[in-house]
Amino acid sequence: MKVALVGNPNTGKSTLFNSLTGLNQKIGNFPGITVDKKTGTCKLPDGALIEVIDLPGCYSLYPKSKDEAIVLEVLTNSNNPSHPDLIIVVADATNLKRNLLLFTQVADLKIPVILALNMTDAARKEQILIDIDKMSQKLGVQVIPISARRNENIELLKQAIVDAPKIALQQESIAVSTLAPQLISQIKQDIRIKEDYVALLLAHQHENLAYLTVDESNHIESLEQANAFQPQPAQTKETIARYDFISNLLKEAVQQKPKVISDTPSGKIDRILTHKVWGFVSFLAILLLIFQAIFAWAEYPMGLIENFFAWLDEVGRQLVPAGLLADLLFDGILAGLGGVLVFIPQIAILFGFIAILEDTGYMARITFLMDKIMRKVGLNGKSVVPMIGGLACAVPSIMAARNIESWKDRIITIMVTPLISCAARLPVYTLLISLVVPNDKLWGFFNLQGLALMGMYLVGTLGAIVVAWVMKKIIKTKERSYFILELPVYRMPRWKNVGLTMYEKVKTFVLQVGKVIIAMSIVLWVLATYGPPERMEKIEEKYQSAQYTQQYDEEELQIMESSEKLENSYVGVLGKFIEPVIRPLGFDWKIGIALITSFAAREVFVGTMATIYSVAEPEDDTSSIREKMSNARDSVTGAPIYTVATAFSLMIFYAFAMQCMSTVAVVYRETKSWKWPLIQLAYMTGMAYLASLLVYQLLK
Known part of the structure; x- marks a missing residue:
């Protein structure tokens, strides 16, 4: 049985995926495309094993990026290898009005659905009272309140998967067939589609769906013209109808006090961390802490690894007779491996810090903070995510640039991201710095080697900014770029998640x-x-x-x-x-x-x-x-x-x-x-x- 996790960004979908699958997970690519595909196995209370697929975060089934397009492709194509038997829509219980838009769209695909209301602990703190039974009755699906971070009700969710029906029983949120009755009927008949909403999505998105043949796409286009179908007004009409349904549902099932953003703990912290001066000071202080830690905390474990390889070499030469085989083993393979694996502690520390920045919600603040600077050099705030990701590795970071809507911004981001010093450069830097920079303290606190390392990272970043500015002048386009970002609330990092990230990255x-x-x-x-x-x-x-x-x-x-x-x-x-x-x-x-x-x-x-x-x-x-x-x-x-x-x-x-x-x-x-x-x-x-x-x- 295949179960897909679907949800908006920042709803805790990946945390739930980790809770369900633990270490039984692997990362590959969706067929024919470079988007990451995270899958794992989960054991249910009845002993059955299921495959869990963590689909990329998306706000709706009208995609704005390649990652979001994957969700549409997987859910509307029954022949896709990742097409699920059951969908768990993960929604943020503190932000239901926006999150339920995606749920209503997914439910209308007529694949069996469970609604997992995540972050219910945060909802309780904000005095949001949700009548789970009423919501379940109105939607016609199982609604499970969970907290993936605290592992609350995860077993209840697993039992809900066991109890899930094999056919879709959910209520229709809107009368889809009335939006374009003639067109939907013709697409269902000619393309052999069963569900009304899938047919409507094909009308809107057929140019972007790889599984449709050229003839099928052209035929849908001709049907649109014959029926005078206008995608933009039709999508607007649909979205308004869905929000009417959601507003009525929330009136009946949810009680909530109105909140003022600036009075929340996150709002108060943001007054400093997103301030035009103190925001940058805080960011530099955090960077300094990371690079100091990379040297200071890693020194002892690195010494242990060096001593271990020296001991292996010594013992090995006593056991293996002298000759070509011994030279190959010890001067070739062991020396080469030992020279690199000694840097595992430093790489683990770097990835650990990056995981903490993402988990707390601070990474989004860095993106927001850097947007004005980035625009001056031909990028936008979304370019910061690939560039910060470049501290770990340029390969997934370049793939992450797919979220940038503007072609010019995306190309420039791809071209400059490899200049950001990645984890692979870390062994080179730390080896050479340890040879020529004394391990002394400046003003009794700042480690000189840590400052030299931070300097190398800043040099790479400065190089990226200069090259981006030059490319902004060279590459011409009339396309306008825009920047829309959600700032999630600050949360304590999930140490299990940080540990899993460090383990996965070091293993890779x-x-x-x-x-x-x-x-x-x-x-x-x-x-x-x-x-x-x-x-x-x-x-x-x-x-x-x-x-x-x-x-x-x-x-x-x-x-x-x-x-x-x-x-x-x-x-x-x-x-x-x-x-x-x-x-x-x-x-x-x-x-x-x-x-x-x-x-x-x-x-x-x-x-x-x-x-x-x-x-x-x-x-x-x-x-x-x-x-x-x-x-x-x-x-x-x-x-x-x-x-x-x-x-x-x-x-x-x-x-x-x-x-x-x-x-x-x-x-x-x-x-x-x-x-x-x-x-x-x-x-x-x-x-x-x-x-x-x-x-x-x-x-x-």
Whole structure:
């Protein structure tokens, strides 16, 4: 049995989904489209297992965005793989007048429905009294009062699913057939549709429904013209009729005191957090807290992970006989993985904070606060959501830009979102900052490393704003953009939800990055271990000659031979080939190799450095990648490689460069053209090179 959760944004639909499914959930895509599809399994009181589908939030079945269009597609197409046997409409009990519009539309599709009134705890606080039985009787459906955040009545909702009828019994809210009787009748007959309201929605939306053939869409268009059907007046008439029905229902079933928004707790908090001055001060203070926490709180668990991998290396070398297999396992795979997985605590902290900002309702305030600034650079407030989401990952953030109605605003948002520093850049930044920025306190409170990290994130954001302003001047369109936003009330974060988000994101990071790191580490180890045979033979002869064996002890010879072999390996040859291009940026050939490999994914940089330095060092060296890089010296001058100038030049390069194949792929998928991803790749690479060159030349 398939059960779909449908509801307005901010009604707690996703929280209910988590309550019903727990960890038994997966995220995929709807067939043929890049919109996220969240599904999970839930066990009912009678032991039956059901599939729960969390459909994107929408305000009505007249979609304004791609996400909302998915809801219409799934609910009106009985052949869609996600088409439900039962719909649970989740409504905010404190805002029923608006939420019930969607319910009346969904109910008229004649799929069995349950109405879940969420946030009933908040409704009680606001002295909203709902007569559940009266509402159930008037609507002809089961009405279940719940609080998904507090897990109130979730078992009652599960029992309601067990008791739900197999056929739709709900009352009609309006007489749909009277809105366009002749047209509805003809569409039902010609397109073989059973329900009046589905036929009416096809009349309104046939151009946007992928499951209709071109002939069917054209036929509906001709029927509209023959019946002189005017969509806009018809939709207005329908909406007014629905609100008349809802007003009458609420008069009979709900008692509520009138409320003044500014007197509510959320209204009072918003006087500060959305203030034109204190709002920005608060936002910067919150950002500072996040970046301080990323360094301060993660230090101890990161040390534990580093020690664990050092112990694994030590024990493993005792158990596995020395040879090629041991070198591959420990210098290749283990070194590459350990170099990246050590950053799990920092990534978990970042995702945890983002989940808290969303859960409390503060993320919507940031969107509202930034709208005026965004308009000046050619974006709108809705661009902030993808850009803030870009702190986690550019891929879902670019997909989130589908909610932006204006084509120009959406394209500019897609083009600049990868400049926002994502979680994949975090390992690169934190590794390099820990090498060159002292772990001292400024004024006894601000951690210098945390301030440097915040600086890197601000540089990326500033770059995005500048590029957006330039694109605003270049890209021309006559289309007007608008910005409509609902500010949800402030709520305490649901710690279970925050924990689930951190778990899911870290699991995705480990599994996705882990696969790439292992593959890259094996390829790198092979390329770093082997080289042109004649070169390798000469090096072996050189260090076996009496001139070297008499002058150096065995350990020194081993270090020198490993280093020279790495430089003459296939990876060394490639690095030396690109070195002249990157030398003005302060990069050596080893960094050059990492720049090439990390195009697969930015965090591969750390794994690459770990593999290269492990191959270069003697086998019994179990020090961490940070220690190895801080001890690295230029073979000619003997000076440290990772100076302040080199480290910041490298961070600036990663702040601006398009080092991510997945992002290129998703931009192509979202724009349906290679033009935009290629422009993006070119301008970001050029911007990264020039900015890196400038920083190195100034700091060296």
